[in-house]
Amino acid sequence: DIQMTQSPSSLSASVGDRVTITCQASQDISNYLNWYQQKPGKAPKLLIYDASNLETGVPSRFSGSGSGTDFTFTISSLQPEDIATYYCQQYDNLPLFGGGTKVEIK
Amino acid sequence: QVQLVQSGAEVKKPGASVKVSCKASGYTFTSYGISWVRQAPGQGLEWMGWISAYNGNTNYAQKLQGRVTMTTDTSTSTAYMELRSLRSDDTAVYYCARGRQLVVFDYWGQGTLVTVSS
Numbered sequence: 644d645i646q647m648t649q650s651p652s653s654l655s656a657s658v659g660d661r662v663t664i665t666c667q668a669s670q671d672i673s674n675y676l677n678w679y680q681q682k683p684g685k686a687p688k689l690l691i692y693d694a695s696n697l698e699t700g701v702p703s704r705f706s707g708s709g710s711g712t713d714f715t716f717t718i719s720s721l722q723p724e725d726i727a728t729y730y731c732q733q734y735d736n737l738p739l740f741g742g743g744t745k746v747e748i749k
Numbered sequence: 750q751v752q753l754v755q756s757g758a759e760v761k762k763p764g765a766s767v768k769v770s771c772k773a774s775g776y777t778f779t780s781y782g783i784s785w786v787r788q789a790p791g792q793g794l795e796w797m798g799w800i801s802a803y804n805g806n807t808n809y810a811q812k813l814q815g816r817v818t819m820t821t822d823t824s825t826s827t828a829y830m831e832l833r834s835l836r837s838d839d840t841a842v843y844y845c846a847r848g849r850q851l852v853v854f855d856y857w858g859q860g861t862l863v864t865v866s867s
Contacts, residue, residue: 689854
């Protein structure tokens with residue numbers, strides 16, 4: 644079975660900082676990876692699909708990259724409204740989410 | 750606009766069953782799949798399975814095989830998820846999500862809290 648390791652599990656950054664989250668798959672999943680944002684008490688929201696494609700309507704400060712086993716999600720300039728938990732999700736096999744990264748403001 | 754509206758919160762006793770509904774609107778229901786994802790309190794997201802609204806084909810997470818059934822009613826554009834033999838660790842918020850190519854979850858329901866308690 645594919646395992647997804649997402650890191651860090653939490654981070655604290657200042658407004659305007661560049662924030663990076665990584666997701667590592669236990670085997671090659673090509674570009675079959677999505678990224679979601681979940682704010683407290685709300686449903687997740689799709690931000691990035693197929694590793695690097697920005698979903699329509701999502702601000703351009705969000706980006707994704709990677710292929711194979713190593714993937715990166717970046718917020719180029721952290722905004723207060725970006726406080727949330729972020730999840731990667733692979734779909735090379737049956738869908739599987741990473742453990743999540745809680746992003747807080749320093 | 751695309752909307753997925755789920756049924757309300759449920760409280761069940763251990764061993765009982767629960768059936769959650771997810772009514773879709775704003776798109777052609779049979780052109781997409783529906784996945785169900787749950788989230789235990791304070792925990793991450795767990796994919797439970799999907800159903801093709803086109804032909805009713807299903808695929809369930811291995812750990813839930815035998816306890817979960819997903820169905821659709823194309824006449825009302827509604828998806829259903831039934832979970833049987835409930836245990837306390839099934840307490841969670843259950844989400845339905847539209848699956849673009851089955852696996853890209855682009856729209857989500859508001860979530861349904863299912864509490865399993867004696």
